[in-house]
Amino acid sequence: MEAKITESQKRKMTNPVIQFFRFIYLSLKILFIVEGGHGGTRNRE
């Protein structure tokens, strides 16, 4: 459990330009995961 937020990570997390592209990326990724389909589990085995 040694993970720490480094200064350079912190700069990326707060940089509006980088974050704008992360926003687009995250929106699409979440759309893909949530809309990627769902179904049952019982007939697949």
Place this chain on the structure above:
Amino acid sequence: MSKIVVLGAGISGHVAAAHLRRKLSKQHQIIVVSPNSNYQWIPSNIWVGVGRMKSESILFPLAPLYKRKNIGFIQAKAIEFHPEGDDNTDKPYVTCEYVAGANKGESEKVTYDYLINATGPKLNFEATEGLIPGKNKTYSVCTYTHANHAWKGLSELIQEMKNGKTARILIGTGHGQSTCQGAAFEYILNVEQELRKHKVRDKAEITWISNEYELGDFGMDGMMLSYGKGAMKSSEMVQMVFEERGIKWILGSAVQKVEEGLAHYETLEGEFKTEVFDFAMLIPSFSGHGFKSFDRNGIENTEKLFRGFMIVDADYTKKPYEEWSVQDWPETYQNPSYDNIFAPGIAFAPPHAISKPRVSKNGTPISPAPPRTGMPSGITAKLVADNIIDMIKHNNKKLNHKGSLGNMGAACIASAGFGMMDGSGVSITTFPIVPDYKKYPDTQGRKLGKTFGEIGLAGHWLKLALHYAFIYKAKMKPFWWLIPE
């Protein structure tokens, strides 16, 4: 003509009613029964609780919308279920009690052909002595009224801190089996940021108290997340965030009694301890509403419909944690005794928890109940609506629309502070929601990549975008149905 009655106008009830209305012709009747006159977008209560949003911006009145959309609305609460009718009527019905207007206090039999029970949870504050929102310096953000109280309490404390007071803030779960840790996680980070904005952060000790065994369990048995170019456990991620924000934590604890500024709790080690606070936000346990059901002859048959929450097509056989599987989780949310009754969202009885159950040395259960967040609530409501539509249109008893929490993804965009330029969010997605340890044995039951975590300003924008998108959708504005659940 079919009559579909939807109990509850929260995320799942409203989604179901909206889809039914859109896809069924006017000859079919859709009626929503709910005690609250407003729709509220609950996830944004976090921001109401830190004074960054007014409750008016997260709610709107249901009656005018339903009138415009030709959805019937009864402002009442369901009390009793009569799924076989009674001596006087063959039609199944629900007894509802009006909570407003001229008929307040009167009850009515609301008959149905199909019933969707989307009544969500009862916020069971009574299960923890002294845990009363707005009393004993404890607050809640579970409803907009609670969140308003919370902000009032917090802003008064901030004023006192500006005058030199040092304060202790306690946020987390208020019962050994509470769920919804995610909401408390968001709130603690927002409160922390608010104190920084008001320049009183150095005057406060902020502590997370939770029934989780590890940080980042979230009632979902924790997660292995893709993070940056590698992978990270959710426990590590939350620890990293708490350390960064100077937040302390107490884990494996069951708050059992609250007195003015004191939270008494039991730990997994069996010790009884007390935490002192000036402001606390503790999520209560959730329970069913205590509904009763009766057969045609008036004999109680509640056990056919409820085990706390509503019984659906889950496998409720008691088994140890090691034998739990995704197949235990429901797929259609249909009651096995009455095939015209469904329960999406939080209203259905889960087969068991998701997190490993634990008891203290004294035998007290201390582990989270399973959460059912907004996205799965919406998705399960939509698939229930689609199955009912198939039943009505094609007389199809076979339910083709399925969605197990063991085969469904969800996103949890946790606000970590409000602000267009200085806000932050912890974006987490999981697939599946219920871990499938057989399918993904090496990654804690989840698919890496589809299960990921990210921290940054983009998370705040995303949560804000979702706020506006889901309120737009809930208001059923043009093309609302294009916005996914």
